[in-house]
Amino acid sequence: MSKKIGLALGGGAARGIAHIPLLEVFDELGVWPSKMAGTSIGALVGASYASGLSGAEIREHTISVLGNRMDAARHLFKHSEGSIFDLVNFSFRKPTQVDGLHLTKIALPDGVVENIEDTRIDFSVTATDFYNRNEVTIRTGPLRQAVAASIAIPGVIQAPNINGRLVIDGAMVNPVPMDHVCDDVDILVAIDVTGGPVQKDGLRPGYTDLALGVTQIMQHSITRLHCDKYKPDIYLAPPVNPFRAYDFLKADEILSAGDEVKDSFKRDLARLLEV
Amino acid sequence: MNILLIGSGGREHALAWKMKQSPLCTRLFCAPGNGGINQIAEHVTLDVDDHQAVVAFAKDNDVGLVVVGPEGPLVAGLADDLIAAGVRVFGPQAKAAQLEGSKGFTKDICARYNIPTASYGRFDNEAAALAYLAQQDMPIVVKADGLAAGKGVIVAATRQEAETAVKDIFGGLFGAAGAEVVIEDCLIGEEASFFALCDGETAVPLATAQDHKQVGEGDTGPNTGGMGAYSPAPVMDDEICRRTMDEIILPTVKAMKDIGAPFKGVFFAGLMITDKGPELIEYNVRFGDPECQVLMMRMEDDLVELLVAAADGKLAGYQTNWRNDVALTVVMAAKGYPGDYAKGSEIANLAEAGAGDGLEIFHAGTRVEGGKTIATGGRVLNVTALGESVSQARDAAYGAVEKIDWPGGFYRSDIGWRAVEREKV
Numbered sequence A: 001m002s003k004k005i006g007l008a009l010g011g012g013a014a015r016g017i018a019h020i021p022l023l024e025v026f027d028e029l030g031v032w033p034s035k036m037a038g039t040s041i042g043a044l045v046g047a048s049y050a051s052g053l054s055g056a057e058i059r060e061h062t063i064s065v066l067g068n069r070m071d072a073a074r075h076l077f078k079h080s081e082g083s084i085f086d087l088v089n090f091s092f093r094k095p096t097q098v099d100g101l102h103l104t105k106i107a108l109p110d111g112v113v114e115n116i117e118d119t120r121i122d123f124s125v126t127a128t129d130f131y132n133r134n135e136v137t138i139r140t141g142p143l144r145q146a147v148a149a150s151i152a153i154p155g156v157i158q159a160p161n162i163n164g165r166l167v168i169d170g171a172m173v174n175p176v177p178m179d180h181v182c183d184d185v186d187i188l189v190a191i192d193v194t195g196g197p198v199q200k201d202g203l204r205p206g207y208t209d210l211a212l213g214v215t216q217i218m219q220h221s222i223t224r225l226h227c228d229k230y231k232p233d234i235y236l237a238p239p240v241n242p243f244r245a246y247d248f249l250k251a252d253e254i255l256s257a258g259d260e261v262k263d264s265f266k267r268d269l270a271r272l273l274e275v
Numbered sequence B: 001m002n003i004l005l006i007g008s009g010g011r012e013h014a015l016a017w018k019m020k021q022s023p024l025c026t027r028l029f030c031a032p033g034n035g036g037i038n039q040i041a042e043h044v045t046l047d048v049d050d051h052q053a054v055v056a057f058a059k060d061n062d063v064g065l066v067v068v069g070p071e072g073p074l075v076a077g078l079a080d081d082l083i084a085a086g087v088r089v090f091g092p093q094a095k096a097a098q099l100e101g102s103k104g105f106t107k108d109i110c111a112r113y114n115i116p117t118a119s120y121g122r123f124d125n126e127a128a129a130l131a132y133l134a135q136q137d138m139p140i141v142v143k144a145d146g147l148a149a150g151k152g153v154i155v156a157a158t159r160q161e162a163e164t165a166v167k168d169i170f171g172g173l174f175g176a177a178g179a180e181v182v183i184e185d186c187l188i189g190e191e192a193s194f195f196a197l198c199d200g201e202t203a204v205p206l207a208t209a210q211d212h213k214q215v216g217e218g219d220t221g222p223n224t225g226g227m228g229a230y231s232p233a234p235v236m237d238d239e240i241c242r243r244t245m246d247e248i249i250l251p252t253v254k255a256m257k258d259i260g261a262p263f264k265g266v267f268f269a270g271l272m273i274t275d276k277g278p279e280l281i282e283y284n285v286r287f288g289d290p291e292c293q294v295l296m297m298r299m300e301d302d303l304v305e306l307l308v309a310a311a312d313g314k315l316a317g318y319q320t321n322w323r324n325d326v327a328l329t330v331v332m333a334a335k336g337y338p339g340d341y342a343k344g345s346e347i348a349n350l351a352e353a354g355a356g357d358g359l360e361i362f363h364a365g366t367r368v369e370g371g372k373t374i375a376t377g378g379r380v381l382n383v384t385a386l387g388e389s390v391s392q393a394r395d396a397a398y399g400a401v402e403k404i405d406w407p408g409g410f411y412r413s414d415i416g417w418r419a420v421e422r423e424k425v
Helices: A013-029 A041-051 A055-066 A069-077 A084-088 A100-107 A143-150 A207-230 A248-274 B010-020 B051-060 B071-075 B078-084 B094-101 B103-112 B126-134 B159-170 B175-179 B238-258 B291-298 B303-312 B390-403 B417-424
Strands: A005-009 A035-039 A122-129 A134-138 A165-169 A187-191 A234-236 B002-007 B028-032 B063-068 B120-123 B140-144 B153-156 B181-185 B190-199 B203-211 B214-216 B220-223 B228-231 B264-274 B277-284 B326-334 B359-363 B366-369 B372-375 B379-387 B409-411
Touching: A005 A013, A005 A041, A013 A041, A013 A055, A013 A248, A035 A041, A041 A055, A041 A122, A041 A143, A055 A248, A100 A143, A122 A143, A134 A143, A143 A165, A187 A207, A187 A248, A234 A248, B002 B010, B002 B051, B010 B028, B010 B291, B010 B303, B010 B359, B010 B379, B028 B051, B051 B063, B051 B078, B063 B078, B063 B303, B071 B078, B071 B094, B078 B094, B094 B103, B094 B238, B094 B264, B094 B277, B103 B238, B103 B277, B120 B126, B126 B159, B126 B181, B140 B159, B153 B159, B159 B181, B190 B238, B190 B291, B190 B303, B203 B238, B203 B291, B228 B291, B228 B390, B238 B264, B238 B277, B264 B303, B291 B326, B291 B359, B291 B379, B326 B390, B359 B390, B379 B390, B379 B409, B390 B417
Parallel strands: A005 A035, A005 A187, A035 A122, A187 A234, B002 B028, B002 B063
Antiparallel strands: A122 A134, A122 A165, B120 B181, B140 B153, B140 B181, B190 B203, B190 B264, B203 B228, B214 B220, B228 B326, B264 B277, B326 B379, B326 B409, B359 B379, B366 B372
8 A cells, every 4th residue: 555645735825836746746656645734825726636636737727827917817807806917016005805715716626626525635724813813724614715714815815704713824824734734644745835035136125025025934934843843754845936926927937946846856755655 | 450469368369369350450460379369360489578579579570559468568568668669559558557556556546536446444553443443334344454364354244343353453363464454345236347448538438247256156165367257247237337437437547647647458447336336346457358258259340440549549439339149158177276287188079069150169278289179277268159148148158168078177057147147037
């Protein structure tokens, strides 16, 4: 019998598109995680994969939704206030609130199951309870609603109420939820797409880059502590630093960043499966 | 087109017999063949393990299609090496042949693609096994994972029996074999086989069959390669066949494509027809033996055309056609099989026994020497007949069996009993 794999897909907004090539590795090896957990974009991408779609199908869907700017704009804002340019030109000074649940309806391809408990791979979604200031791990109930909560980036995507609680982006408490998939597995894989600030030509960061950058720094601290405690067998950070949180229209380039580490991931995973 | 057939069993004799009927077949070579095949095909001495030798033969003899009968060469990658050399081959490449070669691989595919099969869990401690049991329906199968001389399998009717079995195994009842426990759903129903051709993208249903694995009358005694079979399987009605395609075969085609190992060849799905519908017991990646013999008797299409279409990825638009007749085959084996048996006994009166329409005697372990047919293996002959019903096909097959003069052989006299019972009702 094959070894059991636990897979944690981290948050990182647009940078999480880099998860997709790494999911293709499981398909190509013909082995699949026995449990998965996702935070934010990791929950969004993970929901499709846990439902049974292949990595290649998720890639194809992502390109079809985001590959063409005009198509993407039409998709994203057909039923929302504001325009696509508010999202891709995001600034804390001019916040736009996209309806998270609506976003999941566009972002999740056909074939995603209704309820979390119906996913083919045991799946959990990590989010943050805003007023209680703690983590919420969602294991049952409507999958789209859970994902909408997990991706509710403050000020950008409107957070839903779940059972009377205001639930926002899980990356605020648990950016790479490896602790939810480490029990009863032989191989723990953590994929971190948090990214971090990159200096550009000696320029000082603007207000928005500063605000996002400090969040990334705090998220790295949390992830480092989790790595020390849960010791993932494979910790992967695809080269996504150059991409901003809202670079959804650079899907092609972010996929390439994932492709860059795909082969080494495949080799490492194959080696661990053989031992 | 020249064709090279690899194999030496009754299955390959039936394939050779069917392919010889095709106008597309010019010369038919067979390696290593047997006493029956070599009467209709050109015998070739080839080391099938030496893939480059097979490639060289194919190239030297202008072979347009290689058909691999048994699973061994497929798992060993013969199809891969032929394709790499530009030789057309019917049969999956090694990675796709894992469907038969690795049970764990197939179980993983089933879980990922929602293919109905017995669900199972594997445990190295009592607490986890009991926790799993608490969530399962009874009856259930509890197995000591290691070798336990066949005693390590308990079919538990009640939860209490199952829990006792788990505790016994971890308590050391089977010694080291009980270090791990496998708990598997107990599939209850009737077993049947379903066959489908696949070109990597498109799967086309073939037909159904049922076989008799055990050596003794009434399905008793040790397992064999198969003592007889018949087609179609009455339990496989149109609805069950449709569900088998939709729920088992097509998701598998997609899975194999997704993992970069598109399946080109024949799916031989071993099924249990439960009250929920068809569930997969196991996959084989080649025609069954003796199921192939009954399938070939019933097939109306040009087998060569179908195999070429599968190899070339051009099955889309094909459908297969089958005689309404039932085909039934009785295996004659050397006395002692599946244990020790003597080789070299003479078989007489084959020509007379095999005369007549709708009757074929396919050879398995035979050699022809100076006009005499000599038994050289365990399973030796497949006496195969067509009839309008299972009973008629059975009577025709046994009529021929009784004419064969082979004191060194034996056969089961109840092949098809379940289907015959069904006909009486």
